[in-house]
Each structure stands twice: as structure tokens, then as C-alpha cells.
Amino acid sequence: MEFILYLIFFVICFILLALLRYYIQLFSDLERDQFDRSELIDFQKLIPKEMLNILEANGNMQEGLIAFLAFSLIAYGWSLLGGLIGSPHFTNEIGNYFFQSCLLFIAAYFGYAPLVDAFLGSKKYAEPDSFIVRFFSQETCVLIGIGLACVAANLSVYGMHHQIAFPFTLFNTIVISAMLVYKLKTQPDIRTEEKYGEEDFNYEEESN
Secondary structure (H helix, E strand, O other): OHHHHHHHHHHHHHHHHHHHHHHHHHHOOOOOOOOOHHHHHOHHHHHHHHHHHHHOOOOOHHHHHHHHHHHHHHHHHHHOHHHHOOOOOOOOOHHHHHHOOOHHHHHHHHHHHHHHHHHHOOHHHHOOOOHHHHHHOOHHHHHHHHHHHHHHHHHHHHHHHOOOOHHHHHHHHHHHHHHHHHHHHHOOOOOOOEEEOOOOOOEEEOOO
């Protein structure tokens, strides 16, 4: 039951993150003062489009999706490790606070790029089409997978058992969410010079 709750929170957080990124980019365009209704509330089109845009943030959606899922599973497994060194992972114990804290995400946020550069070395430039290079180059998807997994794990553990202190869950959620939003805000938008169409809800090229 807890894993099902985790999956629900994971999907909800992913949707909210995608929408937040979209609205930040939409309203940060200072040259626009009017927006079509389809740009604002056409969630049926907006949500899947923005989620795919996130997975394609580093230029390859296939590798991005694999990295996203792989590292989210790793992060979820990490959150359960507190139960191996003490009482179950959902109890009010110091080990659980460590493994469910935002420290894993913060470490990945600041350390992933340097570690990948050290691991790949010259291979990153000599073999750019290698799957290993393409996979580990999906930094944005890796960070989002880890971040969403950490938030969803915190929310599911608190929501299911109510033993971990709520301020701890809230703090982790706020810190990770803020860092993810900043990461996506500074990520170049792959939809350059595009906008949401008014009638068919498809993205069209803007006229110069």
C-alpha cells in the first residue's frame, strides 16, 4: 500500500513540477501581456507536453526517460535503507531521518556533474554517441528523478504512518522543490521561438 501511495505522490509531483516550469517560462516572457485560454488551462495538452519536454531537457528523450526511472528507483531504495540499520524505515529514528532527508538530492545536485566528468573523462568527447555517454549526460532527468523520488518517499511515509515528524517532511519537500524549480528555470528551453496555437492547441513557429 505504501508503494502505491508513493507512486501516486510521484506522479502528482511530476505533474505539478511540469506545470510550474511551464507557467514560469510563460509568464517570464516580458514581451507578452496577453495569453490565449489554451495556453493557460488546456491541461489535457499541457501536462503530457511539458512532462515530455522535461524528459527531453538534455536532448534525448529515450535516454532521459531511462535515467529518470533508474535514478528515481535508486533514490527510493535509498530512502528505505534506514530500516536495515534499526527499526522499520517509517519510524521516528535517527537512521530514517538521515536516509529520508534531502541530503542525497543536494549531494547529487552539486556533485553529479563533476563525478560524471571524472568518470567519463575524454570518452565524453571522443565517443559522444556512446550509450554510456548519452545516459550519464542526462543530468536534468537524473536530478528530477532523485528529487521527485525523495519528495514522494517523504510524503508517502508520513501519509501512511504519521511517525516521521511533519516539519521534517515539509522541510525536505520545500528544499527539493525550490532547487528543482531553479534547475528547470535555468535550463534552456528546447521549444525556442515557439508558442501554443490558439485553435488547434499545437505548438507553432512564431513569426519574426
